[in-house]
Amino acid sequence: MTYSAAEDRYERLEYRRAGNSGLDLPAISFGLWQKFGTDRSYATQREILLRAFDLGITHFDNADRYGPPHRAAQQVFGRLLRADLAPYRDELILTTKAGNPIGPGPYSKGGSRKSLLTSLEHSLRDLGTDHVDIFYSHSPDLTTPLEETVGALVSAVQQGKALYVGISNYAPERAHEAAVLLRQAGVPLLVHQPRYSIFDRRPELNGLLKLSAEDGFGLVVYSPLAQGLLTAKYLDGIPDGARAQDSPFLSPDVIDDTYRQRAAALNRIAAERGQSLAQLALQWVLRQPQVTSALVGASSTWQLEHNIQALSFPPLTEPELALIDEYGVHGTGLRL
Template identity: 80%
Template sequence: MAFGAPYRRAADDRYQKLGSYRGASGSGLELPAFSFGLWQKFGTDRPYATQREIVLHAFDLGITHFDNANRYGPPPRAAEKFFGTVLRKDLAPYRDELVLSTKAGNPIGPSPYLKGGSRKSLLASLDHSLRDLGTDYVDIFYSHSPDLATPLEETVGALVTAVRSGKARYAGISNYTTERAHEAAELLRGAGVPLLVHQPRYSIFDRRPELDGLLELAAADGFGLVVYSPLAQGLLTDKYLGGTIPPGARARDSAFLSPDAIDDTYRERAAALNEIAGQRGQSLAQLALQWVLRQPQVTSALIGASSTWQLDHNLRALDFPPLSDEELALIDRHGVHGTGSRP
């Protein structure tokens, strides 16, 4: 590789730093235990220099999977454009070492063609994403959410077309119910393009993959899980344990976390979990990350970061001994499904 200007040389020991890569179930593709998501902090409302520093630090730590979507920003597509700039200016020599994913299907504008799971919506969005990212292909292309107004066969057919055209290496789905995920996996398998991964929400406070049979389905149908919000939008950190909502916290300005979630019930449960973590010598965030990664069906946990320190801290979750049966039972007692969720 040539590393003259303008490229920045990545850390030579990056694959030793993380040291944990997992096969995506029936595929030969390995993903890092932690993937980096550009969901909420990589729009035009954040400083480019800070965003760039965090992404490049993630790669230096051995994170190779960067997860995006046409909707991420704000505004929509801003996160893809940001990453495209970093790819062009800094990471171009490493494109073959990166696993880039994007999604389409959630609304990004008023047009009927800027939402949903139709062939037109999905494939046009993929072409737009490739232009914004400045790459010929993405490694994983997701249907971001199920579209009940579009036949599943059409949505799956668009994913198959994306893979067969070479514009995507693998197909994925996100936010699908267990039943619909199974139907999608069957259709993809029949088309010769197996489902690589499903991206659901999963955390100590959101246990739907356990409750609705998704974990068992992933094992049976042979796809991996790339779980998002493992820290429950910050509820599984010590951020809110002091009784107030600190400046800059998501509960102040996020559409996905209400200040009403920071109630006495939440604080009592989070404080108990924090005590379990403290007895293990780790933070609540590290405990929560280790908890989701204990499941063999979880290929990778998606994390974001507002600083390189936060990234370093979260990755140290891999350094602690496995959770014991007694610790898991205690976590179950206090980690009640639905804690902090929106009505």
């Protein structure tokens, strides 16, 4: 069946400016980190991604590592782009990242010029496009001079293979150094992608929120639902088929009595507001003006629509934020 995008797609979501740039991103963006490999139904993946676009999500976040296997998520999106979204390519913000290991060889990891630009070439082929809108250094490589990593990002823009550049998982000090180098090269840092949630407050504690305002880059935060810990899924244990049973990113060990007590209290706060814990968690990260967008994934269109509804609730009040601080203890469910 030929796909035709919803005519009201730009009436459904809030858009926010990314730092000091001229680019607007949807407040909720879609990440293909998990559930978009070859181990899942393409029909379901297609349904979710097209529904996301119909709901106003224009920003689709990818990386060479995403699968399984590595690069599979990009190939899934490339298939969708060819078959359904090609007429809308100019309306899409497509991203990719490179630098995290994707193979055993020395050029399939790290922040060298060789690794980053070679990966970008492969990613463009995977996606079936001549450029991405944002190209990220996926994580800092302390064994490679930062000038080389930044130089590769600059080259990607100069060669017309990326419109903007970003970094992910960088500590504030190194993020600032990268921002300075990029600004000097005439390719300002657009966004930084850190993990941020009620249970993981490092961007607040390490000064990244403050730095983003000072250096003029936006934050596109990932894991705002803490891998499902900030949903009702684990309040009564680990259900069959849950991510905690087989995911390398969430250990069943963290779902203990302390976690359940804190999550249950947060769930009560959400219920008093007439929303779910997941919706509360998304509102909480988006309350920060430095946060341009929150990345969500989804295993169904219902889950996607439910998360987007977080934007329809009244702002959190100061008493509510104080209660969230009481139970949303940094480090809950994390291996810090």
